[in-house]
Amino acid sequence: MRRSFSTVVSVALNSFSENVRNKFFAVFAVFAFAAVYASVLAGVMAVDQEARVLTDFGLTLIELIALAYALFNASSVLLREAETKTIYLVFSRPVPRWAYLAGKLAGSLLTSAVMLALMGAMHLLLLRLRGFPPPVDYAWALAGSLLKLSVITSLAFFVSLFSTSAVSTLVISGVIWTAGHFAIETRFLAEHSPGVKGGLLKAAIWLIPNFQLFNVRDSGGTLPLAAFATAALWTVGAGLAALALLWRKEF
Amino acid sequence: MTVPAVSFSGVGKVYKRPRLLGAQFTTGIRDLSFELQPGEITGLLGLNGAGKTTIMKLITGLLFPTSGKVSVFGYAPSRTEAKARVGYLPELPYFPPQLRPVEALAYYGRLSGLSGATLSSAVGAAMSRTGLEPHAGKRVSEFSKGMLQRLGLAQALLHGPDLLLLDEPVSGLDPLAIHDIRGLLAGLNGEGRAIFLSSHSISEVEKLCSRVLIMVRGSLARTVLRAEWEAAPGGLEGIFVEAVK
Numbered sequence: 001m002r003r004s005f006s007t008v009v010s011v012a013l014n015s016f017s018e019n020v021r022n023k024f025f026a027v028f029a030v031f032a033f034a035a036v037y038a039s040v041l042a043g044v045m046a047v048d049q050e051a052r053v054l055t056d057f058g059l060t061l062i063e064l065i066a067l068a069y070a071l072f073n074a075s076s077v078l079l080r081e082a083e084t085k086t087i088y089l090v091f092s093r094p095v096p097r098w099a100y101l102a103g104k105l106a107g108s109l110l111t112s113a114v115m116l117a118l119m120g121a122m123h124l125l126l127l128r129l130r131g132f133p134p135p136v137d138y139a140w141a142l143a144g145s146l147l148k149l150s151v152i153t154s155l156a157f158f159v160s161l162f163s164t165s166a167v168s169t170l171v172i173s174g175v176i177w178t179a180g181h182f183a184i185e186t187r188f189l190a191e192h193s194p195g196v197k198g199g200l201l202k203a204a205i206w207l208i209p210n211f212q213l214f215n216v217r218d219s220g221g222t223l224p225l226a227a228f229a230t231a232a233l234w235t236v237g238a239g240l241a242a243l244a245l246l247w248r249k250e251f
Numbered sequence: 252m253t254v255p256a257v258s259f260s261g262v263g264k265v266y267k268r269p270r271l272l273g274a275q276f277t278t279g280i281r282d283l284s285f286e287l288q289p290g291e292i293t294g295l296l297g298l299n300g301a302g303k304t305t306i307m308k309l310i311t312g313l314l315f316p317t318s319g320k321v322s323v324f325g326y327a328p329s330r331t332e333a334k335a336r337v338g339y340l341p342e343l344p345y346f347p348p349q350l351r352p353v354e355a356l357a358y359y360g361r362l363s364g365l366s367g368a369t370l371s372s373a374v375g376a377a378m379s380r381t382g383l384e385p386h387a388g389k390r391v392s393e394f395s396k397g398m399l400q401r402l403g404l405a406q407a408l409l410h411g412p413d414l415l416l417l418d419e420p421v422s423g424l425d426p427l428a429i430h431d432i433r434g435l436l437a438g439l440n441g442e443g444r445a446i447f448l449s450s451h452s453i454s455e456v457e458k459l460c461s462r463v464l465i466m467v468r469g470s471l472a473r474t475v476l477r478a479e480w481e482a483a484p485g486g487l488e489g490i491f492v493e494a495v496k
Contacts, residue, residue: 014358
């Protein structure tokens with residue numbers, strides 16, 4: 001067990017190192033800094049609501065950019081390792097498949113966390129330069145974004161193991177992400193729709209995670225314990241589903 | 252009685268390619284039985300699509316047999332006990348271009364369960380043995396094809412495996428690199444390690460191996476011992492051409 005844990009750590013650190021050395025990470029970083037900086041313009045245009053707009057717009061951009069990178073990375077990482085045959089050198093060794101998958105997932109989440117932290121630091125610096133104090137719930141907002149990324153990354157890993165290309169994984173994961181932000185509306189529609197339509201919507205409520213749970217603004221400034229528990233359940237659940245596909249996958 | 256390094260018993264492999272409606276099935280190998288003994292160098296010859304890589308992947312657990320049984324030192328290929336004793340060099344191995352050879356080897360060494368001083372010494376030994384030491388400061392992106400192949404061999408040797416599986420180990424290499432790799436393989440065999448290598452180069456197989464398996468369209472067409480091809484007028488090439496025709 002200790003050896004398997006050490007394998008998870010090795011794969012995670014290698015995955016993180018490869019991610020940050022990848023040219024796409026640099027491209028995303030440049031784009032992220034430019035986009036976060038652009039939130040200053042939106043803030044200035046808001047006149048007396050500048051602090052709020054600068055905070056909200058910046059946090060939204062940070063989350064969307066981190067999402068785009070996380071999805072791009074999660075949808076291509078397993079496919080890339082299979083195409084380059086790197087996976088041959090891993091699975092021909094005594095590496096349990098669950099340890100490899102857990103390591104890859106941990107490496108992706110570590111990259112997302114670093115990305116969020118860097119963009120968050122830049123955003124706070126911009127707020128300070130404009131003369132505003134850091135919002136009290138800022139760290140919670142970033143934690144909420146990380147929980148969302150944890151769930152969607154795990155789901156994207158699962159989807160990538162049965163979809164035919166990275167693009168289809170991106171599309172399916174993108175649809176899940178969007179639908180997950182309308183969970184309350186879906187529940188309302190399910191309760192008021194009769195027949196098959198209502199049944200389908202009720203199924204969707206169970207099959208798609210409720211990302212609204214992780215929005216700090218909707219939760220009164222902090223994240224409830226339920227949000228962490230839900231994120232953990234979805235991440236582990238999607239990870240186990242991915243493992244079921246990887247277990248007998250041939251390369 | 253010695254446990255064979257590899258044993259195939261009535262093994263078949265059928266590939267299933269999903270289609271929009273149903274699936275397409277292709278036979279990789281059929282009803283294949285053979286054994287490799289510890290300390291033996293065995294060659295695997297065959298035309299493209301004969302099933303050479305399928306056999307290698309079945310031994311490493313990258314593929315699962317559709318029928319029959321594969322065992323490696325008495326264990327199923329997916330078992331840790333089997334994998335810990337096998338070193339695998341795939342055809343045209345890939346390493347992240349930004350890495351230095353020591354970094355790549357340290358990663359694969361850790362995956363093989365090495366750590367601390369044992370890992371450092373195994374990496375150093377593999378670098379020295381494959382002639383990579385003078386290139387330790389370079390990144391993989393600066394490596395030639397021959398150096399990449401040496402790095403591929405180094406990662407296969409790291410954990411001191413009892414069986415080396417080499418898929419086209421001299422493919423595309425210059426004569427000097429081929430000479431060096433041949434010397435290295437002979438040395439490894441001298442230490443008692445079994446080597447199973449697939450190749451399109453009949454002359455290389457002829458120089459290194461004591462026994463050769465010839466695959467034709469997924470079936471074992473012939474098993475040839477060194478004494479047989481040395482006595483044959485056309486050598487191993489003549490036997491191979493006759494078998495695949």
